[in-house]
Amino acid sequence: MYRVVIIDDEPIIVTGLTRMIPWADYGCEVAGAAYDGLEGLSVIRSMRPHIVISDIYMPKMNGLAMAAALKSEFEDMELSLLTGYRDFDLAQEAIRLGVTRYILKPSNMEELQEAVRVMVSNLQRKGITGGKLAEEEGHALPQKESAAGSFTVNRALEYMKENYSHKVTLTDVADNTYVSQWHLSKLLNRHTGKSFSELLNTIRIEEAKKLLADPALRVGDVAEKVGFLDMAHFSRVFKKVTGISANEYRNTIK
Template sequence: MHKVMIIDDEPIIVEGLRRSVAWDKFGCEVVACAYNGAEGRQLIIEHRPDIIFLDICMPEMDGLSMVAALKSEYSDMQIAVLTGFRDFEYAKTAINLGVCRFLLKPSNMDEIEEAIAFMVSRIHDNSNPEDGGRLNENKDSEKPVSEDSFHEKETHEEAAGNFIVRKALEYMGEHYNEKLMLAEVSEKIYVSQWHLSKLLNKETGQNFSELLNGIRVRKAQELLKNPSYRIADVADMVGFGEVNHFSKVFKKINGLSPNEFRNKIS
């Protein structure tokens, strides 16, 4: 049986989907339901569902980041978005990240069942490459569906990875002056620390500490233009608690100490 999860902050939607759909007909069973993104993330880790129905417009949740995280970390997971958010660009981004269906509330049963059937066919396609992947035979195509699906999967994974890295760097750029840890950033964008670390390295060639130090030093360069700030003040303002450590990192990146840099630009 294919494992299904439903994540929506409206209990009536969750119960309606769970009870109204003839899941057995598709070889599926609902293994868990969640009512917010944080709870959903924990249950996904616990149950590793094959299919997810996800509302991406819930309080305190970045829906696109959640989608990107799931498609990057669990690339075979099939996701259908069920939302009342009617925005073409938002829908386009979600589909580019690998969402199978973008369903607007209220959706009728035909739309929901078509989405389930499509996601189940995708699961079979991914798990049975030896049959040529021809669950949906296309006589005009010279390539087997499985090859197309493989390249499509790679494209979605790459898009999801890029999205996650961009979101991580944005968050670091907004919170660089705090005591920022990899665990906090990964939690905000719904991926594991290990996966975020791998993506940052792959996309930028640098680890988390190097990227954060780079952001802090660039901010420090701007602040050093103001002679009223002491070096210790600048170090504290950009998130370095200890001035000697700040000076060491600054010189490693710039080839100049903070004082030398200030003298050069003054």
């Protein structure tokens, strides 16, 4: 049986989808449900379903980012999104990320069952017959750079650029992009050729180079502004990234 998880912040919709779709007719069973995005991710990682039907706008979650995270972490998962808003651009982006169906609320039963048929057909075509869906961890990542992976990496980089002046950990970024730390680390390396710490240091040093143009700022002030609490650490990283010391760099821009 194909395992299904339903996520929506309206309990009546979760109940309706669970009871009204003849899941057994499609070789499916509802294995779990959740009422917000973070809970949904927890259920999905526990159940590893073949099919997910989720609202795109929910508390504690950016639905599109969640879709990208799921498709990058569980490449073979079939995902359909529900929304009460008609947004053509959003629908296009969802399909580009690998979402099977983008369904407007209120949706009729025929449309929902058509989505289920297509998702089941896709699973069958890929030779997936049942059991828990394999995680990418069990296989390393796909050789190709997927749109979902690129979306997740870009979101991670944006978060790092917005928060570089504070303490930023791999856990923080993984939580913001809705993927596991292991998966995010692999994605970053695959798409950029650099580790998390290398990317964060590069962002911080690029910002430090801009600040060093201001003679009123001491090098120690610059280091603190870009997130380094240890001046010696800043000096080592700056030289490693640029090849020269911060003071030497400052002299080149006078």
